[in-house]
Amino acid sequence: MRSYLLIAPELVMLASALLAMFADVLPVRGRRVAAWIGAAGAAAALVIALAVGPGSVTLFGSMLRFDSLAVFARAATAGLTSVYLLWLAGNGASVGRTREATTLALLAAMGAMLMSGARDLVLLFLTMEAATMPAYVLIGFDRGDERGLEGALKYFLLSMVTSLVMLYGMAFLFGMSGTTSLDGLRVTAFGSLGLIAAVLTIVGLLAKLAAAPFHYWSPDAYAGAPAFSVAFVSSVPKIAGVVALVRVVGVLGPQVRGLTDVMLTVAVASMVIGNFAAFGQKDVRRLMAYSGVAHVGYLLLALAGGTEAGSIGAVLYAVAYAVPSMAIMFVVAEEGPTLDDMDGLLSRRPLAAWAMLVFLLSLVGVPPLAGFFGKLYMFSAALDAGLVWPVVLAFAFSAVSAGYYFGIVRSAFLGQRPRAVRVRSTRNRAADVAIAICLLATVLLGLLAGPMLSVLGYALR
């Protein structure tokens, strides 16, 4: 029974998802009810997750354990989902089928929350799929849009293939160690076969995180999908993905020689490809897709160092990345997907324009915002692990990234073109509040990082 108490946050998410799905039969009517229910449910899940706190108990055999890192990731996932649904409640009319969107987001978030506590290969795989499946539907949410469907199909196929590759690797790992428990994996005796199995296993996670060279799905999928779907898919599930990667690499890294080299290669490739491809993109969704690849590169760099501090830094950064990138997609969903749509944002919605600036600066890594401190913790750990040149490269790319992010700033602040007449926005106050929460988080996550680092046990030396 106690086990069920400890997964109460996930159960609350599940209950809210079911409630949202059948919101039509509730006595309260209206398009936005489902999103409101979801937002409240996710907020409750956040509170419960923090109240339950970390524990060293392993649940359901050896399946789940919520240590402080898992609690952090699960709380962040629930919190971000809540903000997302709050925004959805504000924009319900323009999104359409709010009920479905809410349910899908809640189910994906539930999968992600369980995934961050997963201590078993089987559960890891299942929760990863649970977190990804709803995302396919969200990407192809607009049934009439062929590009959206193409993107969703591409995402689905690539994701499936890499999942199967991952399963293949897991089968090897099971064969070598005789157990599916992460803590019980023993592959040292198998030499290079161990490396192969480990690499196959992390391929699935790398593909879900859109790390190069498994990133090809993301630009097409994002550019084809409605921006409100991208807001969720590109940010929230990534936190748990990083935690899962931390777990797997944390166990296999010390046992398998060469795994960190693979990570390092993927990290550098992602930084290079993501940052260069983001230049010249006219569609903000595509731009953010490539920049997402670059940010995953930074994360992997921290993991490649193989230190505890690097892992914690990476998870922190995943949150510091998710908040602003989700908020940017909110604005994109409201204003339109291309750079031209951003023209004159300052005169239309000054507060949204300034918020957008803060989000973009955080992604660049300008202090004192969340992105800067995230990078500081992450890259300090990587530098400490001796990865001098990759870290120098990562910092250089941070400066380079300002070049394309400022394309958006230039449109929003300096663009003069009067925009074509557009349907009057049906956005209400809740959507603005959601963006404001993201703004606050982007500022405070950086300034008040101290207590968080304490809880997570970040110690560089």
Added chain:
Amino acid sequence: MSYLLTTIVFLPLAAAVICAMLPKDLAGAAKWVAATVMAFDVTLVGWLLATFDVRGGVQAVVDIPWVPQIAIRYHLGADGISLAMLALSALLGLIAVVASWKMDKSPGTYFVMLMLLQVGMNGVFVALDLVLFYVFWELVLVPMYFLIAMWGGERRSYASLKFFLYTLAGSVFMLVGIIALYLYSGPNNTFDIAELVRASAGGAFNGIQGWLFLAFFLGFAVKVPIWPLHTWLPDAHVEAPTAASVLLAGVLLKMGTYGFIRIALPILPVAAKAWAPWIAALAVISIVYGASVAFAQTDVKKLIAYSSVSHMGFVMLGIASGTAAGLDGAVAVMVSHGLVTGLLFLMVGMVYERTHTRQIAELSGLSSQVPAIGGILAFASFASLGLPGLSGFVGEFLSLLGSWQSTLVPHWMTVVAAVGVMLAAAYMLWMVQRVVLGEASEAVSRISDITAREVAYVLPLIGLTVLVGVYWNSLLRFVDPAVQGIVTILARVV
């Protein structure tokens, strides 16, 4: 524990918040808010100057943990060098506000940016923790980007982005250097500048000083700017509105040289000495190159921008010398260049406001039509070219003296740098001859002379230029004790 510096640094932030919250129809009040707050800020700095014990080392210290997990501290304090720069920053900040009195294009946002910029500028000069230093350092970028991008001239979009990317690219390397200092600083890792100096004396950075110095050099050199990293400067200056030009030249450039004096020299003395001849060479190239290119300019603002490259070369030459005279001279040039170039940009701004041109060919005879404006412009030009008795001479003389005394800088470099002084006299006098003297041109013929408000904001600059020029000790008694500390550190290493 003293709240004085915290107040001085963050008071403009309060002004920024107030200006940001002003309703649209009250946006005209923003300038009053900014001016009041800056006047108060300057008063506080004046009080600090008055109560400062020149032999007392770092004062008005506040030091509390910020992110204790990795030893980031909120550590502020001022020694004589910091204080001189802080005073310059606050004074020019106030002047920039008053000089922007007629700003009517979204004034609310404009003054928010000016005040945010002020927080960064004040903070950089008193931060004693490297992460805090970096936070203030970067805080300057965004407001300056917007001041140029939103209130600038024709090519503002290009110039502002170039400024932003150049400086950001430089500073990320500095961040790598900061982290590396932390990691190598010994068992009690620290970002604290004073502790890093001690760790360095204990040999913590032996063997890697060269690499660390390179990282900091890239960050600082872009900001100074040292040739060949200077190309953002003329673009930014020409496009920036007057107040932004004043602060850019008067304060932002000094952040780079201040970084060398505060961080690079004391923490990495071995590398600083090893690199000194190369830095001196780049400094001399900057001096001669800046001066030569200034000759060819047809735009007064661009001419002043290139003269800045040349003057900042003297600062770098003084820093490279590593002698007391050289470092005193470097700080004196920093202060003097802030006062004088600020004045020059203000005068050019006044002329531009009236004639709508900055082309030398279209301006002539200012002294016959507007004797006051022409006279002050000529005065500023004389101060800029280093006329004895005005502030420009103090620093350039000391800087040349120091580099001659130094064993690190070859004598011939000092000689070439001295030629730069003559070049400065030539291009400045030539500009005065064409713009101030002669028959009034068409653009000049109908304009009115200086107003009371304009007199009010140039008068302090003129006064200080004369004061520092005549009574050197008014500045050097603050600067020299702090400089002696750095010279001692440099003398300890071979």
